[in-house]
Each structure stands twice: as structure tokens, then as C-alpha cells.
Amino acid sequence: MAADGTRTADEQLGRVLRICIINPRFNPSIWSNDYAIALYGGPAKCNMVTGCLATLAALVDPRHHVRIIDENVEDIDFEELRGYDVIGVTGMIVQRWHMYRILDALRGIGGRVVVGGPLVTCDEAAFEGKCDVAFIGEAEMTWPAYLEDLAAGRPTLTRYAQSARSDMTKIPKPRLDLIKSERYRVASIQFSRGCPYLCEFCDIIVMFGRVPRLKTVEQVIAELQDVHDAGFRQCFLVDDNFIGNKREAKRLLQAIAAWQKTLPRPLNLSTEASVNLADEPDLLDLMRQANFDRVFVGIETPNLASLKETRKTQNLRGDSLVAKVQRIRNAGLIVTGGFIVGFDEDTPEIFEAQYKFIHDSGIVMSSIGILAPLPTTPLYERLEAEGRLFPDDPECAFIPKQMTREQLKAGHRALIERVFAPDAFFERAFRSLHESQNYNTVRRQRYRPAAGARAALGQAATWLRLLRAIASKGYLSLVAAYHRAWRANRDLGDRAMPAAEFLSLCLAHWHIYCISRGPQDSVYLEQKRPRS
Helix, strand or coil, rough: CCCCCCCHHHHHHHHHHHHEEEECCCCCCCCCCCCHHHHHCCCCCEEEECCHHHHHHHHCCCCCCCEECCCCCCCCHHHHHHCCCCEEEECCHHHHHHHHHHHCCCCCCCEEEEEECCHHHHHHHHHCCCCEEEEEEECHHHHHHHHHHHHCCCCCCCCEEECCCCCCCCCCCCCCCCHHHEEEEEEECEEEECCCCCCCCCCCCHHHCCCCCECCCHHHHHHHHHHHHCCEEEEEEECCCCCCCCHHHHHHHHHHHHHCCCCCCCCCCEEEECCCHHHHHHHHHHHHEEECCEEEEECCCCHHHHHHHHCHHCCCCCHHHHHHHHHHCCCCCEEEEEEEEECCCCCCCCHHHHHHHHHCCCCCCCEEEEEECCCHHHHHHHHCCCCCCCCCCCCCEEECCCCCCHHHHHHHHHHHHHHCHHHHHHHHHHHHHHHHHHHHHHHHHCCCCCHHHHHHHHHHHHHHHHHHHHHHHHHHHHHHHHHHHHHHHHHHHHCCCHHHHHHHHHHHHHHHHHHCCHHHHHHCCCCCCCCC
């Protein structure tokens, strides 16, 4: 107390908190690059930074002590966590079982255990008894308010849910200084939240709404500068749909293109967008100028009846999906596609149709999943009303309409194996180079591999690590397959990939091949949830 009996500023603010934010391990998936990450040789242990970690830290008053632990790049020493006032665990659906494991280990450690993120938002009941506080939905307002109430000794709740959408223009810059940046290959930032479409299976519009909310151009450029200054060479814009607001996306791309010119070497960027990006030549040209090199698009299925069923109307407009993919590629962007099997309109013939589409479109990397009824989505509500949910099988958590669950699971596994068989994989990659002159030209302008004896030695060391990894798993047929691929690449003449780029392609294939041939590692085959 001051001499006049009033409270000092420090007393009004309350005590200083020790806060730890934990990100659970991810299961291997097409995005994780787990099997290849160590083969590059270097300190990186994880493919991409989970963007919410540094943002959650930035929302904490600077007077508090904040620590980030990402289980994907370091082990958790639970004894070290004793003495923390708040231990926060965030997680997505694909981190479910690792999140449960961590929460079980935190019992008895002390401090307040809080959870947040997409998983608890869509499956709140699963966390009853596992934490002290749950944050539902966005938390830009509730998370700092909770911490300040706790520090000041005021009463706190056990459940927080924002009544209003977060104002993206007021979100502070992520605390990249708390991230071990050298342990990641790709940074991530966010420009917008929300998507204007109505896909039945998607939880984005439930969590973030249909009207995209945006950061300012100045905010994004400042965050990109921090990413560059932290030493990253690649950054993924994790928007739900980068072109949800096309006018503002154009403004941002123009600013990024200008900013890139100030750098000694441009930052490689990527994002995700709806496939109608193909109908926006101005946007595609600006993405090339801004040094975007790839984009993920949700194609889902070539079955038009299934697209209608799931209300994916943006994929039905205009010409064919194959033509749209080709236009995006012609702009110089690598297209990564998302595909789903198991819609009500899907019969067992869907697996051949999906393979043919992926082959014809030349999409090299694709995420192929069984339809997942996520809680809170319209799909979940419909299947629940129809009595078709099957929660005891996390690989296929519903009863399909025109095939059995076993048919769907077996067809899905066979499709993944077929798509990522080495000869099919490399044929698609080289056909993309051969058929699209524009893509090849832009790719060559952007891709400048290091030259010289040191680079050659580094490539040789990486090849040796890759060969050892192949031998350790017993996939020796890949050695001959990669040799065939190199010869096919060489036959492309002036369109051939440089040696370093070809090696990167082999590493990407190695990772996805391991997943396609090792069901125990697949993100789709989680262990069963224990009954309560």
C-alpha cells in the first residue's frame, strides 16, 4: 500500500504469473514430413510451426513469464512444470490422443490446467474432468482476461466462450522470439479467418463464420518481416480460404510483391484456397509476383453428385476441375489437392474415379481421407439424426450409404497405395513439367539451387541418409524406382529438374510412401478412444 492507503500500480495489476503453453505431437500425415525431416541434415525436427502458439503468447501481458513447449521439437519434462501457475494445452483433432496423454500426465503437477483450440471447441464433453478451464472457440478476448483475473485474485470461470468474433486488426504480432525457429522448416502466419462457402463437412464456418475477417496489410507485412528475420525461408499462410475476400487478397498480394523486392532473397510463400482461384487470372498473376510457389485446394471428389450433396457448389461452376487445376499450374503454382471418399453418393467405383482424376490432373501430392463427421458440423448433425454415426471406429466413424465400412476402409487404403506408388508419383511430376510450358518457365525462374562443391557434398550426404532409411525399412525396390525416375527426368532435356530439386522430390515421396505403406503410422488410424 502507498502512504495514503491506496493500492500501488503493481498491486492493482496483481502477481506475475508463470505460464506454459504446450502443443502436443502430431501423428505423421502428408503435411508433417516426419520421415524425411531428419534426412535433410540440419537442426529442423518439425516441418511447420503451429501458428497459434506464438499468437497465444503474444496475447499475454508482457509482465508475465511465458514459455512455449512444442512436443514436435522437444520432449516435455513434466517435473519442470511444477511451479507454473497456468499450463495451457492446445490441439487440433489430429492431436487428440497426444492431447489426452499430456493432460493425464499433468494431473498432480499443480497450477491451473487449461485447454483450448479446435478439438475442445468441437468435442467439449471429451474434456470433462481432464482440465480446470476450457476455452471454446476463439480466445483473443477470453484468454488474456482470464489471466488478468487470475493474477489479480479475482474469481475465474471453468468455461470461457467469446460472445463476439475476434477483431483480427487488434491481434498482436506473434511472439516468434519464444519459438525455436531453427527446429522448423516452415513458418506460418494468418491473414484471415472464415470462409464464404457452405461445405457440409467443414467446421470452419461453425467456428469462424462465413464472413472472412482480415488483418490489415500492414499487420501481415510486419509479421512476414519477423518471419524473415527469424531465419525462415518458407512461410505458409494458414487462412481457411485465402481468397475468401478477393478484393483484400489482391491488396495484400500487391503489398507482399513490393515487400519481397526489399529482401536479398524472396521468402517462399504458400497457402490454401478454393479451386475457383483458377477463374481469377489477376489473383494468380499477383501470387506469382508475390513469390507464392504452391497452393492447397479442396477438390474433394470428381463425383459431381457428391459435390452437390455436400454443398461444395464452388467446385461445380464453370469448366472441369482438371481444367481449373491446369490453369492454376500454368500460373506457376504447384497444386496440392484435398480428396475425400465416403460421401453418400459414392459407390465402390469412387476409388477408380479418384485415381483417374488425380492421374489426369497431374496433382503430385494429395491428401486423401475418409469422410469425417466432425461434431458441430451440419454433416455430423445429419448423420446423428439418421442414426449413422459409428464413434467406436475412428478410421470410419459413420455408416456409409452405398458400401460397407470395411469396403470404404479397404478402398481408401488401396487408393493411397496406388496414388503414391513410385512410378505413378513420378509420372505425374514429370508430366506436369512436360505439359505446361508456363509452369516450367516460372518454376525455373523461382528455383535456384545452390551450386558448387559444398552443395554437391551436401546432396551426396542426403542421398546416403535416404538410402540408409530405405534399407532400414526394407523398401529396397524404391532404389530402382528412384533410378528409373532420374532417367525419366534426364530425358526431359531442358525441362528436367536440377539434381537438388529432384532430390527434394524423392524426399517428399519417401515420406508419403512410408505413410501409404505403414498403416500404423497413418493419421487416419488413431488408437481407439477409451470408454469412460
